Amino acid sequence: LWLHYRTIENKKVLKDYQQAIQSISIQKGSETLDIINEEVKHALNTMLQQKTPTANKNSNSLIISKSISLKSGKNSSSLSNELAQLTDEGYLIQSIEGNTIITSKTDIGLLYGTFHFLRLLQTEQPIDDLSIVQSPKTQIRVLNHWDNLDRTVERGYAGFSIWNWHTLPEYIDQRYIEYARANASIGINGTVLTNVNANALVLTPSYIEKVKALADVFRPYGLKVYLTARFSAPMEIGGLKTADPLNSEVQKWWQQKTDEIYRSVPDFGGFLVKANSEGQPGPQNYGRTHVDGANMLAKALKPHNGIVMWRAFVYSEHDPSDRAKQAYSEFVPFDGQFADNVLVQVKNGAIDFQPREPFHPMFGAMPQTPLMMEFQITQEYLGFSTHLVFLPKLFEEVLQSDTYRKGKESIVAKVVDGTLHNKKLTGMAGVANIGTDDNWTGHPFGQANWYGFGRLAWDPYLSSEEIAEEWLRLTFSTNEDFVEPMKKLLIQSRETVVKYMTPLGLHHIMDAHHHYGPGPWISKMGRPDWTSVYYHKADSIGIGFDRTTSGSNATSQYADPVAAQFNNISNTPQKYLLWFHHVPWDYQMLNGKTLWNNLALTYQEGVDEVEEMVSTWHKMEPYISKLEFKEVEMLLSIQLKEAKWWKNACMLYFQQFSDKPFPAEMEKPE
Ligand code: GCW
Structure with a gap:
């Protein structure tokens, strides 16, 4: 590292x-x-x-x-x-x-x-x-491991889970120590060991013993342990007939369970909960609310100074009008009702960790509720551990976005560090990209995203350039002939991936099953919001999701003037165009060319930029170990092949609707 x-x-x-x-x-x-x-x-x-x-x-x-x-x-x-x-x-x-x-x-x-x-x-x-x-600007700086107890990692692309539950608690793998050391070096002070799609077993005595062993290793590095709490645990491992948060037996069960954990891990951090989302159980199963659920757990943790991180990633299959609106609609009315040791954990955008999303409208919209940021370090929608993408650039774009909730300069970073609304409890979570691979993250450059997440959690105002430069100098070389071109490559890499995957505000057009590679066509996933056509809505007239007042009205969830800006097609930044508007194929863009031609040329630019990455990398051979040089070279050649794949698949698919020829400047899709 x-x-x-x-x-x-x-x-x-x-x-x-x-x-x-x-x-x-x-x-x-x-x-x-x-x-x-x-x-x-x-x-x-x-x-x-x-x-x-x-x-x-x-x-x-x-x-x-x-x-x-x-x-x-x-x-x-x-x-x-x-x-x-x-x-x-x-x-x-x-x-x-x-x-x-x-x-x-x-x-x-x-x-x-x-x-x-x-x-x-x-x-x-x-x-x-x-x-x-x-001093760190946020208090809770945590990795979220989507690690299952069988050591598979949901959306993990770097091998298996580093937690060897089988040999714990006796066997302390050197990796646990190196992991704690690496996190401490960038200021990460907590780790949620288990997947948000939770397994209640981790709350049973034999697992608590294993968790204790990890907590003991991590403690001297300032790293606290947290667990995901499966909402139905009182039934699954407690023998109760219900998990209703207002039932006194259920409350007592959680209180005793929490006390039991603290007896083994006196500085246990608390629980992270995914409830009533994608089939996970939650308070709504009993006609109760997110507040009822979160506050019940918060009460059990309070005497021990523990916290609840309650996720806002919810979208229901029953209201398929616009998935982007649901978290805001479900949570904002509860502002001020959560206990003071609850943080609501919000993904950076309203859909799901896409290569580019406008900032989540919940940021700034709950002045009385601590909101923590959830970024995804693992590259679920950004080419897994195969594509080189420097994510701090994405994180920075979100953190610097202006919510205008308290006038100009109400940027997301101020929501995250609590200064916008004077919050005491603050935090940032990153879904880990770590696994058993020799280099921890699969792609050697995945390490930069772990590093950058930690640095931004410590200080959400840092620039991505500063982080890129630091990481390159620390990891490889301080030679300017290496640092300068590679810094440029890192900084550019995020825009490049947007160009060849989801340009101009397109989103969620990947293969619906595994999320790798293009899949703009209809999938057989069962739910309407799990298929790409729901998001791009391409037809003979044009392409894009109308989220303005004439469409789903998701724009109304933003404060003015952001809402007004997104409502008006000519004021909407082109990078979000198709996120907010259904745009005619012949619509004239700022450069005077049509939307169709811009789409084609942006995909082409994405491919060309990966070609530039390949040639930059070839000049870096003197500064890199043989093995790493070769590894990255091979990975970049896959990235180039797949950038073309994205371009070809998407353009050929969309051409069926636009019925227009490809512009001459674009290399023809085959
Ligand atoms: O991004 C989606 C993923 C799921 C994940 C879910 C979530 C852990 O495809 O794998 O589940 O989000 O964030 O809860």
Whole structure:
């Protein structure tokens, strides 16, 4: 991963660092502090090519400690003022009196600060005048593993689940430790071990023992464990006749179950729940509401400081008019009714992790309810672990979208970090792309998406360029001839995938069964909203989903002026055109060409851009290990083949409706 330390490449920088760090002094006395000691020694040995002595020198020392005593009184008081401003996970990295000091209120803060400092070294940043003050901007920064107890991973493309339930609790796989270390290095502080399509068995005593073993490994890395709670568990493993959240036996069962978990895992984080969605049981089975369900669990967790993450990903088969509207319609009326330890977890867009979606209208629309962001790191709709797509670019686009809920600059990032409506509880979840593959994520560049998610959960205002540059420098090389072209490639890669899969606001036109490859045609999936034609609505007149006031009126779920903008075809950004409008094939676009020709040329651009990715990659051979170079080369050639497949399948299919020739500039589909 990005923690594979390398000797500092630039000789002058190496010399400066050796000069600046002649000794290290690190506090001792806890497991976390031991981890810091090990990490620093290992990292410096490799990066600085020297065995740095542990000693308390007067200067040129790296000092990592919660209590720092300074000679100069002035510095000392400003340091303690700054320290007082930090959250428990925050830290300071400062150059003071010729030393580099990392300090914090907690051991975990020191660990985060240490990883930040090591990142500065590996990416070759100046360290002679540091004045870094950092606290995470969100509180709950969690991975959501869609891992089943049989070790299959729903929408996982990197092998099997890394949790070996069979050998737990006795056998502690080294992977668990590396996993915790990697997460700590980017500030992730929680992990939901199990799939949201939940299995109640994980709440039985023998599994709780296994969960405890993982929690014990993760604790010194600041990583809390959470579980998914299957709503019908009281019936399935508790022998009750109902799971009605207003039934006192059911309430008692959850309370006792929760107490039982906390006896084994005293810092257990809480539950993540998918209820009344895609066949999962929930409170609505008993005529109750999301509030009834969430608050019942919240009450059981409250005495232990646990939380409920209640997902808003709901869409019913009974109201097929417009799936995009349903989460908002079901949840927004409940604003203010959830208990104070409940977060509603909302996917970034209203459909389902498509290559591009406008931001979910729930963001900003529930001023009295903590909403947490759910991103998908695993590439369910973006070419699995086969296509290279740098997702922080997608995440950034969503986080920077302006909801206008409290006027201009009410961006989604402010909903997520709680500043828009003064929320105390905040968080971001990422559906993990991690598995048993040697490189953890299948595609070697999938690691960048795990990394980028963590960085954005810590600070939702970071730019994707900054993240791309950091990750490239950490993982491969700091040579500008590598970093610059590869940064460009990463940043471009997200738009490229949109172009060859779902340009101009198209969505959900993949194969309906496995979600890989094109499938704009009718599928035999049973539900109308599980087939692509529901979403693109191509006919002899045009293509696209009319979500304006003359159509499904989903636009009314946005605040003005966003709603007005999306309602008006000429003001709608072209990237969302077919998301909101049914547009005639001959409609003239900004470049003067028709919609049909634009569609064709955008698909073609997508293909051309993958060709450019391939040729950029070929120039990177000197900077990459042989194996990784070859791996990515092979994967890119699949990506190119499949970009053409998408283009050809979609254009030939849509041509049946448009009845128009392909523009001359487009390579003819075969
Ligand atoms: O994206 C869809 C997936 C399902 C998933 C569901 C969800 C875990 O196709 O596999 O189920 O979303 O987010 O609940």
